[in-house]
Structure formats: C-alpha cells, structure tokens
Amino acid sequence: MERIVLLSPNSHDFMKKLPSHQLIAKQFPDGENYIRIPVEFRGKEVVFIHRCYPHQDKSLMQLFLAIKTLKEGGASRVRAVVPYLPYARQDKLFLKGEALSSKIVCGLINESGCDELITFDCHFLKKEGIFNYAGLDIRNISLSHAILSYFKKKLHSPKIISPDEGASYFLAKEKDSGVMKKTRGAYSKGKTMYRKPEIEVDFNVEGRDVVIVDDIIGTGSTMLKAVEACKKLGAKSIYCGASHGLFLNNSLKRLKRAGAKEVIASNSINSPASKINIVDSLRGVL
Ligand code: R5P
Numbered sequence: 001m002e003r004i005v006l007l008s009p010n011s012h013d014f015m016k017k018l019p020s021h022q023l024i025a026k027q028f029p030d031g032e033n034y035i036r037i038p039v040e041f042r043g044k045e046v047v048f049i050h051r052c053y054p055h056q057d058k059s060l061m062q063l064f065l066a067i068k069t070l071k072e073g074g075a076s077r078v079r080a081v082v083p084y085l086p087y088a089r090q091d092k093l094f095l096k097g098e099a100l101s102s103k104i105v106c107g108l109i110n111e112s113g114c115d116e117l118i119t120f121d122c123h124f125l126k127k128e129g130i131f132n133y134a135g136l137d138i139r140n141i142s143l144s145h146a147i148l149s150y151f152k153k154k155l156h157s158p159k160i161i162s163p164d165e166g167a168s169y170f171l172a173k174e175k176d177s178g179v180m181k182k183t184r185g186a187y188s189k190g191k192t193m194y195r196k197p198e199i200e201v202d203f204n205v206e207g208r209d210v211v212i213v214d215d216i217i218g219t220g221s222t223m224l225k226a227v228e229a230c231k232k233l234g235a236k237s238i239y240c241g242a243s244h245g246l247f248l249n250n251s252l253k254r255l256k257r258a259g260a261k262e263v264i265a266s267n268s269i270n271s272p273a274s275k276i277n278i279v280d281s282l283r284g285v286l
Pocket of ligand 1: 163164167214220222223
C-alpha cells in the first residue's frame with residue numbers, strides 16, 4: 001500500500017528528517033479552523049503528524065477535521081502521530097460529576113476515523129506497547145531509552161531515578177535505580193485545578209550523579225521537589241529528563257536555579273530543552 005506523510009503546519013520542523021507533504025491549516029475571521037489537504041491521498045495510507053500542544057483545543061479540532069477529511073476522501077488507513085497527547089492526565093475521577101477527559105478525547109479521535117494513534121509516553125498508559133483505549137488503537141512509544149542514552153554518554157554509571165511510581169517504567173531496564181514516593185494534596189482553591197506534590201526518598205544518592213526522568217514536566221513542581229530532595233541528600237550532580245517539556249511557570253529556569261545541571265526533553269513540544277527528536281523513535285513504525 002502506498003503511504004504518504006502529511007505534516008501539519010505546527011510540525012513542519014519534522015520535514016528535515018521525513019519526506020512529506022504539507023497540510024494547509026488556516027483560520028476564518030471568526031477564529032474557526034479551515035483545513036485543506038492539497039495532495040492526492042485516495043487509496044493511500046496517510047501518516048498525519050500534528051502537534052496538539054500548545055493550543056490543545058484548537059489543535060484537537062484541527063486533528064478531527066483532518067482525519068475525517070482523509071477518511072471520507074478515501075484514504076485507506078489514517079495513522080495520526082500526536083507526539084504529546086493532551087487531556088491524558090485526567091484519567092481518573094476524583095469528584096462526582098467530573099469529566100473523564102482522557103477517555104472522552106480518545107473516543108472522539110476514534111470516532112473521527114483514526115485507525116491508529118501513535119504517541120509517546122502517554123500519561124495514562126504508563127508503558128510502551130499497543131493498546132485499545134476508549135475504542136481507539138494507540139501505539140505508545142517510550143522515549144526512555146533515548147533520554148537515558150543521552151545522559152549515559154556524559155556520565156559514568158549515574159543513578160537513575162523516577163520522581164513517582166507512574167514514571168517507574170522508565171527505569172525498568174536499569175539496575176541502579178530508585179523510585180521516589182509522590183503524594184498529591186487536595187485541589188487548590190480558585191479557577192486552576194491543581195494538586196501540590198510532596199515527595200519522599202528512601203534510597204541513597206549521596207555523592208552520586210543522578211538522572212531524574214519523568215513523562216511530563218508541567219508546572220515543574222514534581223521535578224523541582226525531586227531535584228531539591230536529591231540536593232539535600234548530597235547528590236554530586238543532578239540531571240533531569242522528560243519526554244514532554246511543557247515548562248510552565250518558568251520551570252526550566254527554576255529547575256536550573258534549584259541545582260539541575262542540565263534539563264532535557266523531546267521535541268514533542270519545542271523548547272530550548274528539546275534534545276531528543278521523536279522522529280528517530282518513529283523509525284521502524286512508519
Ligand atoms: C504525574 O504523574 C506525571 O508523571 C508528572 O510527574 C507530572 O505530570 C508532572 O507535573 P508537574 O510538573 O506539574 O508537577
């Protein structure tokens with residue numbers, strides 16, 4: 001089956017590594033999305049690469065419009081690559097009447113006609129593999145190997161740490177590792193839904209080079225607590241890596257100020273910390 005790669009305007013930087021076509025995405029004067037696929041795709045498998053962060057809501061709408069247009073226009077298979085899947089964090093209900101956004105969003109992607117969603121270190125899956133979630137076939141690729149290899153080229157036998165149980169699968173192949181214990185408090189008051197993390201460490205890092213790895217650096221609170229704990233316990237040097245660097249609240253700078261020697265992330269979201277190219281981990285899948 002012939003295959004084409006279609007890049008959204010927010011993903012044109014992947015063009016350097018992937019022969020591809022470009023989707024046209026514009027906006028009407030009222031802010032609504034206009035989508036056009038200016039290439040013949042009938043009967044072909046289409047791999048559509050589209051970032052859904054920042055501007056999650058707008059990007060998701062563009063995703064639905066593009067997938068539906070491809071399917072209705074006769075694409076034989078549509079595989080959407082969404083490097084960082086938004087709305088993945090509300091995967092449990094805490095209060096009566098809450099929306100289970102991870103399931104709702106995946107259900108909508110499925111209903112738009114997506115045959116496979118390819119993503120990286122999806123928050124609610126917590127391991128690499130092929131899954132069906134809310135009817136959607138998801139291929140979840142982990143960047144753990146790429147992140148750890150980056151640091152292992154610089155450091156001699158570092159201790160590899162995850163700041164919570166959720167990211168402990170990043171350490172699965174590591175002999176010298178530690179999982180911190182994270183708890184979150186109650187939701188804060190006000191309009192932002194946020195629960196402050198607390199971290200406990202029950203292993204030794206004294207005199208060690210440590211690498212702390214997580215799926216997401218969002219507000220940076222989790223990573224900051226982990227860096228501060230390692231510093232207090234006498235780590236020799238501290239490095240941080242995450243698949244997705246949102247770096248809210250100026251957290252990239254705050255992590256460095258707190259003592260992190262280097263902070264890296266992938267280009268699932270572009271930032272000055274983007275050192276891992278997700279396209280390298282797509283080889284063999286596309
Ligand atoms: C949570 O379970 C995740 O693995 C991350 O630790 C979390 O999303 C990081 O968020 P923040 O940077 O806001 O603490």
